[in-house]
Amino acid sequence: MPGSDLAPPSGPTDSPRQDGPREGPHEGPVARWFNRRGWSDLITGIPFFWLFFFFLIPFVIVVAMSFATRSPTSPPFSFGLDGGLLDFRSYARLFSDQLYIRALGISLWMAALSTVLCLLIGYPMALALTRLSPSVRTIMLMLVILPFWTSFLLRVYAWMGLMGTNSWFNRGLTALYNMVVPADWALRSIQMMNTNFAVVVVMVYSYLPFMVLPLYANLERLDMTLNEAAEDLGSRPWQVFRDVTLPLSIPGIIAGGLLVFIPVSGELVVPGLVGNPSNPMIGRVISDEFASARDWPMAATVAVALLVLLVGPMMAYSHFENRAQTRREEAP
Amino acid sequence: MVEPGAERVGTVAPFIRIEGVGKRFGSFRAVENVNLTIDRGEIFSLLGGSGCGKTTLLRMLAGFEMPTEGRIFIDGQDMAGIPAYERPVNMMFQSYALFPHMSVAKNVGYGLKHEPMTGPQRADRVREMLDLVQLGPYAERRPHQISGGQRQRVALARALARAPKLLLLDEPLAALDKKLREHTQFELMNIQEKTGVTFVVVTHDQEEAMILSSRVAVMDKGRIRQVGSPTEVYEYPASRFVADFIGQATFFDGVVRSVEGPVAGVEVGALGLEVQARAVPGLVAGQAVTMALRPEKIEIMRERPEGPNVVAGAVEDLGYFGNHSIYKVRLPGGEILSVLSANARRVGESGRVAVWEDSVWMRFDPAAVILLTE
Numbered sequence: 224m225p226g227s228d229l230a231p232p233s234g235p236t237d238s239p240r241q242d243g244p245r246e247g248p249h250e251g252p253v254a255r256w257f258n259r260r261g262w263s264d265l266i267t268g269i270p271f272f273w274l275f276f277f278f279l280i281p282f283v284i285v286v287a288m289s290f291a292t293r294s295p296t297s298p299p300f301s302f303g304l305d306g307g308l309l310d311f312r313s314y315a316r317l318f319s320d321q322l323y324i325r326a327l328g329i330s331l332w333m334a335a336l337s338t339v340l341c342l343l344i345g346y347p348m349a350l351a352l353t354r355l356s357p358s359v360r361t362i363m364l365m366l367v368i369l370p371f372w373t374s375f376l377l378r379v380y381a382w383m384g385l386m387g388t389n390s391w392f393n394r395g396l397t398a399l400y401n402m403v404v405p406a407d408w409a410l411r412s413i414q415m416m417n418t419n420f421a422v423v424v425v426m427v428y429s430y431l432p433f434m435v436l437p438l439y440a441n442l443e444r445l446d447m448t449l450n451e452a453a454e455d456l457g458s459r460p461w462q463v464f465r466d467v468t469l470p471l472s473i474p475g476i477i478a479g480g481l482l483v484f485i486p487v488s489g490e491l492v493v494p495g496l497v498g499n500p501s502n503p504m505i506g507r508v509i510s511d512e513f514a515s516a517r518d519w520p521m522a523a524t525v526a527v528a529l530l531v532l533l534v535g536p537m538m539a540y541s542h543f544e545n546r547a548q549t550r551r552e553e554a555p
Numbered sequence: 556m557v558e559p560g561a562e563r564v565g566t567v568a569p570f571i572r573i574e575g576v577g578k579r580f581g582s583f584r585a586v587e588n589v590n591l592t593i594d595r596g597e598i599f600s601l602l603g604g605s606g607c608g609k610t611t612l613l614r615m616l617a618g619f620e621m622p623t624e625g626r627i628f629i630d631g632q633d634m635a636g637i638p639a640y641e642r643p644v645n646m647m648f649q650s651y652a653l654f655p656h657m658s659v660a661k662n663v664g665y666g667l668k669h670e671p672m673t674g675p676q677r678a679d680r681v682r683e684m685l686d687l688v689q690l691g692p693y694a695e696r697r698p699h700q701i702s703g704g705q706r707q708r709v710a711l712a713r714a715l716a717r718a719p720k721l722l723l724l725d726e727p728l729a730a731l732d733k734k735l736r737e738h739t740q741f742e743l744m745n746i747q748e749k750t751g752v753t754f755v756v757v758t759h760d761q762e763e764a765m766i767l768s769s770r771v772a773v774m775d776k777g778r779i780r781q782v783g784s785p786t787e788v789y790e791y792p793a794s795r796f797v798a799d800f801i802g803q804a805t806f807f808d809g810v811v812r813s814v815e816g817p818v819a820g821v822e823v824g825a826l827g828l829e830v831q832a833r834a835v836p837g838l839v840a841g842q843a844v845t846m847a848l849r850p851e852k853i854e855i856m857r858e859r860p861e862g863p864n865v866v867a868g869a870v871e872d873l874g875y876f877g878n879h880s881i882y883k884v885r886l887p888g889g890e891i892l893s894v895l896s897a898n899a900r901r902v903g904e905s906g907r908v909a910v911w912e913d914s915v916w917m918r919f920d921p922a923a924v925i926l927l928t929e
Contacts, residue, residue, distance in 0.1 A: 446650070446652065448648050448650055448652040449652050449654060449655075451617075451619055451639070451646075451648070451652065452646075452648055452652035452653075452654070452713075453654075453665070454619075454638075454639045454640050455617060455618075455619075455639050455640070455644075455645055455646045455714075456640075456645065456665050456666030456669070456713070456717065457640050457641075457666050457668075457669035457670075457717065458640055458665075458668075458669065459640055466654075466665070467654060470656050471655070471656060
């Protein structure tokens with residue numbers, strides 16, 4: 224064992240080179256394994272362990288459940304009640320009952336709208352953040368993150384207060400509206416609560432930081448001399464943005480877009496509190512199937528359908544990221 | 556005041572005129588009262604250490620910074636208030652700043668988008684520029700797929716594509732390794748000759764400045780210390796700073812004892828003798844001066860030579876560089892004098908002029924002595 228026969232602590236000058244890891248003389252096999260391989264195995268093993276138990280297994284259960292039959296048992300589903308092991312009736316209902324397709328459509332539409340609005344508001348914010356002096360930038364970034372420190376529900380309730388028919392906000396908007404439109408069409412208040420408008424407003428408000436932060440991280444890394452080079456070659460500021468900044472920030476746009484789109488499309492709380500109960504979004508539908516209808520197989524089927532719809536863009540994103548990664552690695 | 560357009564009449568009108576230009580960032584003066592004229596077709600270098608203001612001056616020529624005082628004229632046109640994208644100036648960036656999402660050809664053609672040209676004309680110009688820097692076969696590569704030297708040439712081709720009146724080069728060779736740098740220096744000079752574009756080069760590397768330029772401006776603390784040809788600033792430095800910054804020199808304090816025509820006698824305590832030196836204008840007896848000696852202007856030998864300006868010493872240290880050796884010789888007064896000796900003959904173990912602790916004699920020509928009154 225190298226080093227075991229050396230005299231106790233000797234300076235680097237009088238000891239010959241020590242190759243390999245230093246091992247104590249009384250090291251057991253477990254300790255040796257840990258030093259050689261265990262440490263790296265453990266580190267890489269944690270995410271596998273986590274994903275296996277908290278993602279893969281629950282996912283398999285949900286998929287299995289979607290092929291089960293509803294039954295008055297506990298839990299309220301069982302397999303093989305009507306002959307065949309798998310029951311495809313939930314999937315048949317998914318396509319035949321207008322409710323599900325419509326809810327999926329509304330959800331994806333609201334998510335797309337919220338994502339685009341987040342991008343339109345978030346991009347200039349992120350760009351402005353990169354142009355600030357470091358001290359001001361830290362404060363501004365804090366302000367972007369600050370809302371996370373107060374309860375999400377509390378913030379939604381605050382919006383409910385603002386949008387209610389008797390709030391100063393609503394009255395102010397109504398007054399503005401009445402100033403612009405002819406007196407015949409004057410309103411006493413604007414109906415904001417329980418509309419899709421309210422859902423989009425609150426979603427954009429809630430998820431804006433998820434757009435701003437990845438965009439900021441991307442834009443902040445861009446080399447400012449590229450902008451100068453483009454300007455030097457005759458491009459006006461807006462052309463510099465179009466030719467250099469925008470194309471180089473696409474990874475940030477995709478990252479931010481997915482971080483907004485995916486949670487918004489499955490959102491339950493916001494539409495439940497401020498949305499129109501007669502056009503439920505898909506989160507509401509799943510929740511109702513589980514809780515009120517106690518049709519777990521149907522709920523699982525809708526969940527699987529939503530997942531399939533969301534995995535598409537996610538796969539596209541990871542494909543894009545991988546390509547960008549290989550491109551970076553190819554660089555000498 | 557010169558009337559607008561009057562500059563064009565005289566043949567001696569400078570192509571670039573920098574008049575009393577200064578730049579302040581808050582309370583920091585990056586550039587102070589710079590006056591310079593640069594002729595058409597010159598390779599002009601701004602030489603100085605980091606923070607001397609050379610890059611700020613370059614960025615003011617490019618239009619990325621506006622002077623806080625003074626004016627810049629390029630080809631007779633006042634550049635005040637003209638943004639970078641409207642100046643007849645292009646820049647080659649130190650980092651090259653190639654667009655990573657565009658091919659080599661797209662990079663080179665980027666500036667041509669703003670020129671009134673047809674598509675085929677643009678393509679021809681791009682091909683012409685790529686041929687100029689011998690990168691034709693790499694047109695469709697991305698910047699990350701080519702070597703550092705090739706990227707440097709793409710940057711050069713891109714900056715030259717719009718046929719600017721003035722090309723600014725920010726440390727053009729700093730990122731290249733030594734062999735490639737030597738090769739590229741000559742290539743840059745050839746390209747400058749072919750295109751006839753005026754080059755202004757910023758560099759901290761005195762060798763680069765000496766080889767490339769027709770004239771050099773040595774900068775320090777935002778000011779220009781001396782402007783001249785490479786030979787002038789090396790052989791006739793105007794100040795101790797310039798003598799020290801460009802090349803090596805050993806400095807001695809002395810007092811002028813006599814001035815007789817072209818020769819001055821300067822008593823130098825550290826050498827223990829009255830040095831015969833080429834006089835500079837305005838020198839008077841009794842004046843305190845600084846004397847600078849370049850290592851390669853001193854002869855080193857074992858036997859005492861004849862003539863003036865002979866000093867004795869002992870070799871303190873010795874560096875063998877292959878083509879030459881540097882001797883650090885301790886003088887009787889304790890000072891160390893650097894002497895460079897070309898290894899004209901093949902050196903064997905015992906074939907050197909001197910080795911450690913040897914007593915040696917040194918001689919230098921009166922014309923080789925640099926007298927600094929500043």
